[in-house]
Amino acid sequence: MADYDFDLFVIGAGSGGVRAARVSAGYGAKVAIAEEYRVGGTCVIRGCVPKKLLVYGAHFAEDLHDAKRFGWEVETPTFNWATLRDNVLADVDRLNKAYTETLDNNKVTTFLERATIAGPHEVKLASGKTVTAKVILIATGGWPVIPDFPGAEHGVTSNEVFHLDSLPKRVVIAGGGYIANEFAGIFHSLGSSVTLVNRSDTILRGYDEQIRDRLLQISMTKGIQYRFNCHFESIEKKEDGSLLASFCDHDPVEADLVLFAIGRRPNVEGLGLDQVGITITPHGAIPVDAHNKTNVDSIYAVGDVTDRVQLTPVAIREGHAFADTLFGDNPRTVDYDTIPSAVFSQPPLAGVGLTEAQARNKLGSIKVYSSDFRPMKNVLAGRNERSLYKMIVDATSDRVVGLHMIGPDAPEILQAAAIAVKAGLTKADFDATVALHPSMAEELVLMK
Incomplete structure (x- = not known):
């Protein structure tokens, strides 16, 4: 690899790109990464992390209102947007620094400028400098779609x-x-x-x-x-x-x-894909094989830019699998089956596996169990909002093929329950588990 400046050059320092760079460097590869905005990517800088902090801040409105029913004398609360905004952005700054330090500690060379593909083994930086690499990894993520109409x-x-x-x-x-x-x-x-x-x-x-x-x-x-x-x-x-x-x-x-x-589209505009003949899908995504390779042998892609599953944990796994395969002598692929996901709405919802409609179409014979209840906290608070848990079971094998829920802390509960679905446990396994009382999660083992 002495013929190249780097063994690996990563374009895009988001979750998938940083993981690929760090792990590859840990295997002894000489790695560089380029990021035109800030290290951390969509999730950390302008996505799921700051958004979740806003969700926490917003939920205090209901918590402060409900507190009165629990004996707390709360004076009329006021909200200051600038305080929440600035504290959230300060935490983004902290994470940006932490991600940058992770790259530095793993001896990854970081270029804080735009990079484009100039050849199968060449990357051109915005400064005009061209560097070479045996392998190039595209991890540029996605970008919000802006509609086209007047105004x-x-x-x-x-x-x-x-x-x-x-x-x-x-x-x-x-x-x-x-x-x-x-x-x-x-x-x-x-x-x-x-x-x-x-x-x-x-x-x-x-x-x-x-x-x-x-x-x-x-x-x-x-x-x-x-x-x-x-x-x-x-x-x-x-x-x-x-x-x-x-x-x-x-x-x-x-x-x-x-x-x-x-919606969000793969962030490939002006990346130079045409310089090397990389094909893209009609939706602008970069198609790759099971090992994240494009139609050009020296160029790979992971994360939202491939438009397989637009989730941060998936991009991280893809980046890790890429590094293991190319530099860790441990070829492996990512399993995309039974991926849990959540919506941090108010209340939040979460799901894993097949929905009821999907299960009926795929399996035919299914059983659906549900629990529609008002959480204990809502009862005392005088809040009529009800939670709903659903369990989808393959009637032939008794295997739980889907769990779906909406209610307080649904994503936190589902993460643990998703392990059971991924492991192929049955409804009988859930029934045999003693309930943890009083909790909302106990509804998972009490459904009849």
């Missing part, structure tokens, strides 16, 4: 929403996926009037129908407005800085913020 430039995406100068009083959110529903819950809890606009009549496609319907019911009861089968026509910015969002076949809505959360 769309007045909207923001999840990239900018963490930096707002003030809390908007009226928010229009475009989209029906997890980002849209999470920010709907955040802004509503913080006191904003929220209207969620969706092009179809379904939110959270891919999640169990009863679970997502329960979230819709709870959200509408709380006061979040929904408009289905609704398409943007234009956004007009008024003299006072407010926005007027107009739609096809729907009344216009006045807003202080329009947030686009209509």
